Amino acid sequence: MTVDAVDLIDLYAAEGGGGEEYEFPASDAQSRLLVLDQLNPGSPQYNVPVAFAVHGPFDTAAFGRALDALVDRHEALRTVFRTAEDGTPAQRVSAVGRVPLTVHRDVPADGADALLLAEAARPFDTSAGPLLRCTVYAVDDGSHRVLLVAHHLVCDGWSLGLMLEELSEGYRDTVRGLPHRPAELPLQFPDYAAWQRERAADGAFEASVRHWVERLRGAPATMELPLDRPRPAVRTAAGGTERFVFGAEVRERLAEVAAASGATPFMT
Template sequence: MAQLDEGSTNYHIPLALRLRGVLDRGAWQRSLDRLFARHEALRSVFVAPEGKPWVEVLPPDAGLPVAEHDLRDRPDAEAALLDLCHEEARTPFDVARGPLIRGRLIRMSDEQHVFLLTQHHIVSDGWSMGVLVRELSQLYRAFEAGQDDPLPPLAIQYPDYAAWQRRWLSGERLQSQAQYWRDTLSDAPARLALPTDRPRPAQQSYAGAAVPIVIDADLTRGLKRLSRQHGTTLFMTVLAAWAAVLSRLSGQDDLVIGVPSANRGRGEIEELIGFFVNTLALRLDLSGEPSVSELLERTRRTALAAQEHQDLPFEQVVEIVQPPRHLDHTPLFQ
């Protein structure tokens, strides 16, 4: 995807931290460099000699690049900060040269900084963000106090996981996973026919917006109670409700909904930074006007079966199912 759309920033993972108090600049950089050395995924670059993709790992002492900006004397400091945020978000990565993580430290006053950290999705994911912030905090506290690295050594690295996955996903196991998705998504509707107020553009632009929805404490308690009564998780219950809404809006009783899966089923990889997340295409059946109880049971069965077959990467599922391909919508689900 990065090669097809050079210069794209669609796969950037941004993080912005406000740091309050006196910052030990040396300890901060040392913490970032240690994090960079600790996780091989962050040091991975992707080259393609003669068109064949290959991963190389930068040396541990390469250091995490950090650009510095001082806005202390600027009367328009907040506007300048916003400009820097936009500039950072728009700056592409070179996946062949790397590093695929970079920082900007912006000094707002003697005791306030903003730190922007951008990663390319090819080396990180949402779960990794939690690992990164947690380890960065532990390292900074230790280094600022003059102590050594407090983090236990990692049992494995991302390349170990990749090698294991390649061995594990082969032969009979690969056939079983592939057959499940082939059967489940056979003849699935190519798109969700929502009655939108304008036509879908000929080529999708990925331009969009967020719509915040607040589910208050009372409703959350009710949803949890309903979930317990029907043996579903809160996720399954909300998924069933979402399917009902989409079915009502589209008039379709056969829906495919895309769901992210952390895909960290083994304890050894919980503490790794890397791209593990997978996408599951959940096909939900709302035919026959099911009751709430029946819809929850169907959703539960669908979600559990998909999770049992979550190891096959989504792009391989698309290749196996071979849905109609069009530039105006994503395959299998939107």
């Protein structure tokens, strides 16, 4: 198996490179996640991976250009995190950047999945970045496996679907030699974070805080659910997946409960 580095460039260059940088406050959700990341440094628990297989011709260089265009359009994908001078979490956005894209060639078909899992679990450095990376595995059966991994600080499950859709469109245009110029985004995530901080400074969230403090008064510290083994003294990320099918009657009842609670079926 051989490895090529394609556009293996730091998203946030050292001094003298990478263009101008901008600094914004982190959002509330990002601030909470940064605390958890600092409590358990080097953990892949907040990695957001997605992998897909390509059968047929695959232009790695064109895919890399489409990926760079995606990062150019979305500031969140060019972001790292630090502590500002006032001690609050801040996000630093690079004006330009490229995604590290590594290509593994001649990968045995029976070993591709293990390589994907290992790369998906490789942790990020949230202060150095980049917080998005891509690996392509050219398998010896002629197919390709493509793995994108982002840190949850800059991407969530919903955003991932939108990102893949935009990336697919960009790749298709690039391969065909067509210009790919999606509309400029009127707002970026740092705009939302700044708006959130302004509202907090104006006291807009105080009523919500008081509401939930009262509603949760006396709530148990842990949810004592029936378990099939004792709760460990220290929580781990070990777990599994159980799949089952709801009948129509149960699904309808769940939908009713969700609607009455103002929640999505997923939340319910």
